[in-house]
Amino acid sequence: MADTVLYEVSDGLATITLNRPEAMNAMNVAAKVALRDAAEAAAADSAVRAVLLTATGRAFCVGQDLKEHVGLLLSAHETGSTEVMSTVREHYNPITRALAGMKKPVVAGVNGVAAGAGFGFALAADYRVVADTASFNTSFAGVALTADSGMSWTLPRLIGASRASDLLLFPRSITAQEAYELGIVNRLVPAADLAKEAEAVARTLAEGPTVSYAALKESLAYGADHSLEEALEKEDELQSKAGASEDHTIAVRAFLAKEKPKYLGR
DSSP, rough: TTTTTTEEETTEEEEEEEEGGGGGTTBBBBHHHHHHHHHHHEEEEEOOOOOOEETTTTTTEEEBBBHHHHHHHHHHHHHTTTTTHHHHHIHHHHHHHHHHHHSSOOOEEESSETHHHHHHHHHHHSEEEEEEEEEEEEOGGGGTOOOTTTHHHHHHHHHHHHHHHHHHHHHEEHHHHHHHHHTTSSSSOOGGGGGHEEEEEEEEHHOOOOOHHHHHHHHHHHHHTTTTHHHHHHHHHHHHHHHHHHHHHHHHHHHHHOOOOOOOOO
16 A cells, blocks of 8 residues: 555554545545455455554545645636546545445545545444544535535434534534534543544454344445335344354353353354
8 A cells, every 4th residue: 555545454453544644635636446346355355354544643534635636626627627627536435435334334534624535435344433623624615516425415314404514514624522412422531532433442342242243234225215124134144144154153142151252254
């Protein structure tokens, strides 16, 4: 992976670290390619049982690198190209699909401002551990753009359509505390404890029943836009898979023996 994104796997946990602190982890082309490749690598690696997405410096990610973008935009105008926003198709969509769709839990450790696509990436995670000094901003309408990185899907499901419309139509910074009260943040922690707490959450998940977590992710996504009857059918299908996993047998045996289960992730 490029230096703009660091990637490390240790004891079942893949840590993906956005690493452009001098640019507040803005997404230039190199960073987008590296993040896409890292997320897809984590999704495909059977040795990875959980993912931690975090960042260096004072920001989590401020979204698109506008300094690079303006050059590409002017060049496109000169050549008559209509592909200036192909980055959504080539980068942001694959990143979001990999984070939200991988069959293992993803934790976002949000250390600072998360804006635009950075906000979207945090929302694509399954669990958000957030520093009390962090903030969130949809940003898109502020630069005459529309939502990407899955935010049109994730944000209203977390906070409701009315509140999502408010944040998207009138972009502004909201504090970590307000984000917690809205339901965006799962765990709010002191900034000094963010790295430790986010890793602890992610490692707990990496040691857990991976098949169960995959089924939970799938059922939650499915249930969001299907009928109750369809959701019940999906639960039946997924419960059969979870019940046939080695980890379920391990859990039942440990329960009967009054021991803590040691899951294998299969």
